[in-house]
Amino acid sequence: MTLDYDVVVLGAGPVGENVVDRVRAAGLDVAVVEAELVGGECSYWACMPSKSLLRPAIARSEARRVAGLRGHAFHPLDAHDVLAHRDAVVGNWKDDGQAAWVASTGADLYRGHGRLHGPRQVVVEGPEGDRHVLTARHAVAVCTGSRAVLPDLPGLPGAHPWTSREATSSGRVPERLVVVGGGVVGVEMATAWQALGSRVTLLVRGEGLLPRMEPFAGEHVAAALAERGADIRTGVSVAAVVRDGGTGPVTVVLEGGDHVEGDEVLFATGRRPRTEDIGLESVGLEPGSWLSVDDSLRVLGYDWLYAVGDVNRRALLTHQGKYQARIAGAAIAVRATGDGAVDTTPWGPHSATADHAAVPQVVFTDPEAAAVGLTLAAAEATGRRVRAVDLDLTSVAGAELYAQGYAGHARMVVDLERETVVGATFVGPGLGELLHSATVAVTGEVPLARLWHAVPSYPTLSEAWLRLLEAYRDGADPA
Known part of the structure; x- marks a missing residue:
């Protein structure tokens, strides 16, 4: 059975939710497809859990520098309480509230894996074996986000490394944590788990932390981590990972023969788009590729296909993805309803120019x-x-x-x-x-x-x- 909608949205994270909100506000009917949890990466494995882990660390650190509190702020954090609060923030990885919000907009939610099946058509394979064919009269918006990349290293698959997902959702504090990567995820998780009691070793291929910012930013963060006991090693590369049976201590072997031991190892070494299995080949695009778009977030060469958020690689940040979603939703609505012209002039309402000139980012370290x-x-x-x-x-x-x-x-x-x-x-x-x-x-x-x-x-x-x-x-x- 084929079901017709004005717009079909692949992915119900914050980006997809904002596209839904904008096109529904314009009176269009919309279907949204989600393979995991409504609310996406940010709600359950990224922004929200990571900041809930970081906030106690930063608050304690600031209290130590305030007169009248300094002598009372040197006790260990209550890790059980911090992790319990993190679990509450993410709704214990249940999406009832977010799914209810989607329903409140009037959009139809389809749970399952969605794939393009030619122009304007999406096939959804549900968790119970059910199958739905959705046809979009005007637009399909790909909002499937990105996933962590693990390097091709000997021994790594069997070592069960942490990625950002495991680092934000772990239910226990590792005694020793090895972090590979000096970008945002690496330094934030080093900050959080060190404050919770882990002995952190941070391995960085480059010469400093936070390489996309001014050099002094990474220098300040590195100095603070080192002052609190982190072992920061720059200019090093990982050659292999060893973990017998996938349990117990993990050994990270460095090029040159040195090694570091830990109880867990986190690889924070980049991200790739979640586009490898969404049917891109059925419309002439390469599976697993980043999708190039114009400033209205329409995929280049297609008048019906949009790529919003991480998948277009403009700015892999939740707030930028939500900004893009508002732009894309408005552009889709104008093109679908014929209510005026699409304004893609600089700073126009259908032009995502902030992705070029003014991308803000906060790294929640201390x-x-x-x-x-x-x-x-x-x-x-x-x-x-x-x-x-x-x-x-x-x-x-x-x-x-x-x-x-x-x-x-x-x-x-x-x-x-x-x-x-x-x-x-x-x-x-x-x-x-x-x-x-x-x-x-x-x-x-x-x-x-x-x-x-x-x-x-x-x-x-x-x-x-x-x-x-x-x-x-x-x-x-x-x-």
Whole structure:
């Protein structure tokens, strides 16, 4: 039996949910297909559980730097309580509430594995052997996200390594945890499990942590992890993994012959799209590939197929995927209803330009690292004439009030021709909440002359903006 809908959405994570919300608001009928849990990776194995594990670690660390609390904040975290709270945050890996939300929109939810079966058609194989054929009158949106990549290493499959999923859902604290990878997942999980009692060894192929941010961000995070006992080794590569019988201690063998032992090993070494088994070959696309899209999130060369969120590789971040979903949903609705024209001009309502110019990200380590826009090196690579303005955050009154012995750093990257901010990076306790002001400045292309009149409250951490502007004025390029 074939069932007809205006739109079929593959994947009911936060990206798919937002596409559903937008097209339903326009009056279109929609089917959404989910093979696992409604709510997706973010709700159950990424953003929500990881931040619930990190919050106690950061709160305790900050309390240790506050007068009157320092002597009371050196007890071990109650790991059982932290893990129980994590379980509650993810609804004990049950999706009743999220599924009820989908139903409340009027969308039809199909549980099972969905595959494209030619243009505008999706076949769903249900968990009980049931089969549904869904036809989309206007659009199919692929919102299937990404999965962790494990390298091809001798012994690794039989060693049962952790990926980000196991790292955020483990029900016990390993005595020794080896983390391979110095990106966001690696440093966040090193922070969380170290605070819960694991002895952490962090193995990084490159020369520093958080390589996509300004170098000072990774340096601050590395110094804090090392101060708390983590063994950080940079410039090393893993050659093999040994774990007899898949249980017991695991040995990570490094190139050159050295080795590290642990009770668990986490590989945080990249992601790939979940497109290997969704029928891409039936419409002339390569299974397992990233899907290239235009700024309305329509797959290049197709007038009916959209790829939203991680699968298009623009920005593998939940908030960016949800932003794309709002854009895509609005574009689908306009094209389907003929209610006006699709506006894909820069900053138009159907154009995902923030994926190019102003992607914000917070790394919830201790200290937090937050960035938006271009690093100095990336800005210089575009050929712009730019200048970096740096600030030691101990000069900000709000920093000392926030925590005694506060350590942090801020940088804004200025386009000297236009005198606008094209990038900003902050590292220090509590600075994640400062990032949106930087995002507004970069996205809005606000001239520095106007930012002078955006007065930060005293004494808050946001006074960093005033100090950055003063530093730019005092050392501005004379040309």
